[in-house]
Amino acid sequence: MLASTTKGLLQRFINPRSCRREFKVAVVGASGGIGQPLSLLLKQNPLVGELSIHDMKNIKGVQADLSHICTSVQTNAYEDQELGDCLAGADVVVVPAGMPRKPGMTRDQLFEANAGVALRVACAVSESCPQALLAFVTNPINSIVPIAAELLKSKDAYDPRRLFGITTLDVVRASTFVGDFLNLNPRKVDLPVIGGHAGKTILPVFSQCCPSFQCQLEDIKRLTHRIQEAGTEVVIAKAGAGSATLSMAYAAARFVNSLLRGLNEEPDVMECAFVGYKSPCLPFFATPLVLSDKGIEKNLGLAASGRFRAGVPGANAARAGEEHTEGHRLCQREY
Numbered sequence: 001m002l003a004s005t006t007k008g009l010l011q012r013f014i015n016p017r018s019c020r021r022e023f024k025v026a027v028v029g030a031s032g033g034i035g036q037p038l039s040l041l042l043k044q045n046p047l048v049g050e051l052s053i054h055d056m057k058n059i060k061g062v063q064a065d066l067s068h069i070c071t072s073v074q075t076n077a078y079e080d081q082e083l084g085d086c087l088a089g090a091d092v093v094v095v096p097a098g099m100p101r102k103p104g105m106t107r108d109q110l111f112e113a114n115a116g117v118a119l120r121v122a123c124a125v126s127e128s129c130p131q132a133l134l135a136f137v138t139n140p141i142n143s144i145v146p147i148a149a150e151l152l153k154s155k156d157a158y159d160p161r162r163l164f165g166i167t168t169l170d171v172v173r174a175s176t177f178v179g180d181f182l183n184l185n186p187r188k189v190d191l192p193v194i195g196g197h198a199g200k201t202i203l204p205v206f207s208q209c210c211p212s213f214q215c216q217l218e219d220i221k222r223l224t225h226r227i228q229e230a231g232t233e234v235v236i237a238k239a240g241a242g243s244a245t246l247s248m249a250y251a252a253a254r255f256v257n258s259l260l261r262g263l264n265e266e267p268d269v270m271e272c273a274f275v276g277y278k279s280p281c282l283p284f285f286a287t288p289l290v291l292s293d294k295g296i297e298k299n300l301g302l303a304a305s306g307r308f309r310a311g312v313p314g315a316n317a318a319r320a321g322e323e324h325t326e327g328h329r330l331c332q333r334e335y
């Protein structure tokens with residue numbers, strides 16, 4: 001026993017990556033438009049040991065399909081009343097379940113349809129895996145996260161470090177649109193997006209963009225509007241067939257990967273997400289976070305850390321792009 005502990009410590013000292021752990025991830029709503037591509041991406045994640053998928057129907061077929069993919073991730077499917085079994089022992093629970101928008105709707109209008117789903121999942125988490133990190137994709141994020149927090153509080157299972165609304169798609173879109181604007185690879189653009197996940201609450205912080213760049217105020221207004229309305233752009237383009245699924249799955253998979261890297265004790269893992277915030281007049285807010293084995297290690301607050309400001313002020317964009325810090329690239333590395 002002692003010998004194996006010493007061996008583990010030695011391995012860690014020699015090669016920290018050799019101590020990689022594998023985690024159980026549960027996806028609730030896994031047979032839906034986001035849930036399926038999200039599960040596909042997680043089936044390929046080397047930090048996932050077990051992928052436990054749940055939905056009200058069609059989940060056995062999704063699991064049979066996923067299980068043929070030649071990765072070592074174990075997949076298990078659970079239907080309807082089996083939510084508790086699905087979640088038991090999960091390290092991370094990610095929730096894409098819920099109704100999508102149709103053209104002309106705001107995210108707020110989904111509250112009635114989706115709040116019950118979120119409450120049911122939060123309740124099951126409090127009973128089956130109260131230590132898990134719980135991350136919602138379900139809209140409206142700005143209201144779903146606060147009601148899930150209230151439910152968890154009522155069960156004495158609320159820890160603000162472990163509850164997240166996933167806003168990574170806003171960050172992904174910001175990188176894409178600014179990358180297009182600067183004619184740069186979007187992976188080299190890091191722009192924190194704070195606030196919330198609906199219309200004007202989506203606030204890209206251009207002053208903290210890496211690389212830093214200068215442009216006309218009109219360009220900033222145009223880029224801000226595009227980032228804020230990008231979800232609606234997809235809803236309109238899909239003409240009644242739902243909202244973003246593929247880009248949302250990509251963003252959620254990136255966020256889950258970052259949560260897992262934090263759980264795996266990798267340093268400097270950063271993402272923006274909508275979480276409990278310390279101010280009484282802003283009880284929930286999306287901010288840049290440092291993630292760790294506790295979930296949120298540090299909330300970097302409204303003024304993001306130096307990592308997000310690593311560009312060279314005044315330098316031309318392409319050159320500043322080359323000077324991206326390693327810490328910056330961490331979140332984008334595998335996705």
Ligand code: LMR
Nearest residue numbers: 101139230231232243244
């Ligand atoms: C998005 O941003 O694409 C999602 O929140 C879905 C939506 O309704 O816009």
